[in-house]
Amino acid sequence: MKEIKRRIYETIDGMESVILAINDFIHSHPEIGNQEFQAVELLTRALAEHRFEVERNVAGLATAFKATFRNGDGGPTIGLLCEYDALEGMGHGCGHHMQAASITGAAIALTQCLGDLSATIEVYGTPAEETTSGKVPMVQAGVFDHLDVALMMHAGDRTTVDGKTLAMNKFDFIFRGKSAHAAIAPDQGVSALDGVLLAYHALEYLREHVRSDVKIHGVITNGGVAPNIVPEYASAQYYVRANDRQHLNTVLERVFNAVRGAAMATGTTVTIEEKKATENKINVERLNRLLLDNAIEAGCEKISPPRTSTGSTDFANVTHRVPGACLRVAFVPLGTSSHTEEWVRAGVSPEGHKAVMLAAKAIAGSAFDLIADPELLKEIQAEYAVAHQG
Numbered sequence: 001m002k003e004i005k006r007r008i009y010e011t012i013d014g015m016e017s018v019i020l021a022i023n024d025f026i027h028s029h030p031e032i033g034n035q036e037f038q039a040v041e042l043l044t045r046a047l048a049e050h051r052f053e054v055e056r057n058v059a060g061l062a063t064a065f066k067a068t069f070r071n072g073d074g075g076p077t078i079g080l081l082c083e084y085d086a087l088e089g090m091g092h093g094c095g096h097h098m099q100a101a102s103i104t105g106a107a108i109a110l111t112q113c114l115g116d117l118s119a120t121i122e123v124y125g126t127p128a129e130e131t132t133s134g135k136v137p138m139v140q141a142g143v144f145d146h147l148d149v150a151l152m153m154h155a156g157d158r159t160t161v162d163g164k165t166l167a168m169n170k171f172d173f174i175f176r177g178k179s180a181h182a183a184i185a186p187d188q189g190v191s192a193l194d195g196v197l198l199a200y201h202a203l204e205y206l207r208e209h210v211r212s213d214v215k216i217h218g219v220i221t222n223g224g225v226a227p228n229i230v231p232e233y234a235s236a237q238y239y240v241r242a243n244d245r246q247h248l249n250t251v252l253e254r255v256f257n258a259v260r261g262a263a264m265a266t267g268t269t270v271t272i273e274e275k276k277a278t279e280n281k282i283n284v285e286r287l288n289r290l291l292l293d294n295a296i297e298a299g300c301e302k303i304s305p306p307r308t309s310t311g312s313t314d315f316a317n318v319t320h321r322v323p324g325a326c327l328r329v330a331f332v333p334l335g336t337s338s339h340t341e342e343w344v345r346a347g348v349s350p351e352g353h354k355a356v357m358l359a360a361k362a363i364a365g366s367a368f369d370l371i372a373d374p375e376l377l378k379e380i381q382a383e384y385a386v387a388h389q390g
C-alpha cells in the first residue's frame, strides 16, 4: 500500500506544471458564482483528456459538472468536490482556484495508480459557493446520493479539518412605505427606513437572549435615496446561524416576529426573502482523522486539531446525504483571514503552489486508503449512520 501511495505522490509531482497552470489560470481569470465558464472549460478539458467521462449542466446549473472514471468493476465510489468561484470585486480571496487545481490533480493521479483495485472516481464541479450555493440544488437533485464518501479541500491558515460548521439562513428583509416630501408633507409619508432601523434594533435585543452558538448579523443594504424624500423602499440583509437546524428554526421564528413587529410599529410592510439555507455539517471523526493522517503523510505544514469555530458551508448539505469531510491546507500565516487581499496574493505565491500540491497528495492518498481498505470504509459508514441520526 505504501508503495502505491508513493507512486501517487510521484505522479502528482510529475504533473506539477499542469496542476499549477490550472491554479494560476483560474486565479488570473476570476469568475463569480454561476459565471465560472472558463474554469469549467479548463477543468473538464483536462479531465476528459485523462479518460474521464464529462457531464455538464449538472442539476440544471450551467457551471456545474461531473467527471467519472471507472476502474474495474464495482468497488467504492469516491466523490471529489471542487469549487472555483471568485469574490465579486476582489478575485480569488477564498482560494477556490486552489481546490480546482488540487482536486483535478488528485483525480487524474488516482486514475493512473489504482492498478487492479476496482473503484469509481467522480469529480464534481460545484459552482457559486460564495453566492447562491451550487451544492444545495445539486444535493436536492440527488446528485451525490450514490457516493460512498465525498471529499474536498479548502485553503486555510493552518492544516486541519472542519469539526463542525453552522446551519445558516440568509435573508433579505424588504420594507415598503410611502414616499412624500420630507419637509412639505412628512405626514403623508411612511418611512421604509424606519422599519429597517426598528428591525435592526429589535434584532440587536434578540442577539442578547439566544444560545451562545447562535449568530445573528446583518447590514442595511438600502436606506433610501435622499434626505428630503421619505424612503418608500429600504432593505437589510441578515445571516442567522446555529449549531443545528432544529434550534436554528426556533430562532428564525423569533427573528421573523421581530422583523414583522417592526413593520407593524412603523406602518410599513415587510417581505422576508430567503436567499440561501445551509445545514450544519455532520461530523465523522474517522473520516476527519483519515484526511489529517494523509495530510501529515503528504508533508502538509501547521497541522492543527479540528476547527471548532467555523462559519457555514454548502458542503454541509452534502454531508446530510453521504459521509463527507473537508481538508483545510495551510498557505497563509496563522490568523490571516480569508476574503482579503492577502489571500488573493498568496493564491499564486510559492506557499500557495506548495499547498496545492500537498492538498492533491493528501486528497488522493485519502481516496486511495478508502478504496484499498474496505474495513475502513465500513467503519466510516457505521459512524456516519449514527451521527446522521443523532
Ligand SMILES: [Zn+2]
Pocket (backbone or CB within 6 Å): 094, 095, 096, 129, 154
Ligand atoms: Zn471558501
